[in-house]
Amino acid sequence: GAGVSQSPRYKVAKRGQDVALRCDPISGHVSLFWYQQALGQGPEFLTYFQNEAQLDKSGLPSDRFFAERPEGSVSTLKIQRTQQEDSAVYLCASSGDYQGAEGNTIYFGEGSWLTVV
Amino acid sequence: RKEVEQDPGPFNVPEGATVAFNCTYSNSASQSFFWYRQDCRKEPKLLMSVYSSGNEDGRFTAQLNRASQYISLLIRDSKLSDSATYLCAVRYTGRRALTFGSGTRLQVQP
Numbered sequence: 571g572a573g574v575s576q577s578p579r580y581k582v583a584k585r586g587q588d589v590a591l592r593c594d595p596i597s598g599h600v601s602l603f604w605y606q607q608a609l610g611q612g613p614e615f616l617t618y619f620q621n622e623a624q625l626d627k628s629g630l631p632s633d634r635f636f637a638e639r640p641e642g643s644v645s646t647l648k649i650q651r652t653q654q655e656d657s658a659v660y661l662c663a664s665s666g667d668y669q670g671a672e673g674n675t676i677y678f679g680e681g682s683w684l685t686v687v
Numbered sequence: 688r689k690e691v692e693q694d695p696g697p698f699n700v701p702e703g704a705t706v707a708f709n710c711t712y713s714n715s716a717s718q719s720f721f722w723y724r725q726d727c728r729k730e731p732k733l734l735m736s737v738y739s740s741g742n743e744d745g746r747f748t749a750q751l752n753r754a755s756q757y758i759s760l761l762i763r764d765s766k767l768s769d770s771a772t773y774l775c776a777v778r779y780t781g782r783r784a785l786t787f788g789s790g791t792r793l794q795v796q797p
Contacts (some may be wrong), residue, residue, distance in 0.1 A: 601783055612691075612693075612787035612790050614787070615784045625783075629784075654719070661731075665783075672791060674778075675733055676733070677733075678731050682729050
């Protein structure tokens, strides 16, 4: 597809369960971002990849959160031992080469809605 | 104190009204500025970038005030379809990721 694709769209997890959220960025986009958005709040930065390199993971809230992008395209955000406070929308975003004007535009996927019960 | 702050609203305005939102940022190493629009249960979508000299796109005008560290968005002749949450976003120097405010909710009423 032409946009950022995320799956699953909706996930209900029992507390303590591990979850994996997938992001398929726009083809050819170098940069990939994960954000967490709680109800009524703006997106909060989690982590950033440039190709396969994870250059910034300063936003990951705990060591239960882990992200990877092994081949520089698809990325997975994994949350271990989920807690109720992890309930949020997890947004993936991508952007193109930094040098061009296109590189400044960050495009978001529709998000993965996680509810931990 | 959050790095990027917005009045959460809601702003309830009649159709045809002019409405303005402000967004303040605390980090002076801020390089680029954006307004995103987010509809209910949808992803944020870029509305417009904000340039130093100010810029306009149809009914939307964005302005940047570096001295006072705020950006603004003005919407003229509001339409029902403008009802959404407006997020401001800041990119800091040397950082690729955007930092978002909490959003301002706009409800345009008939």
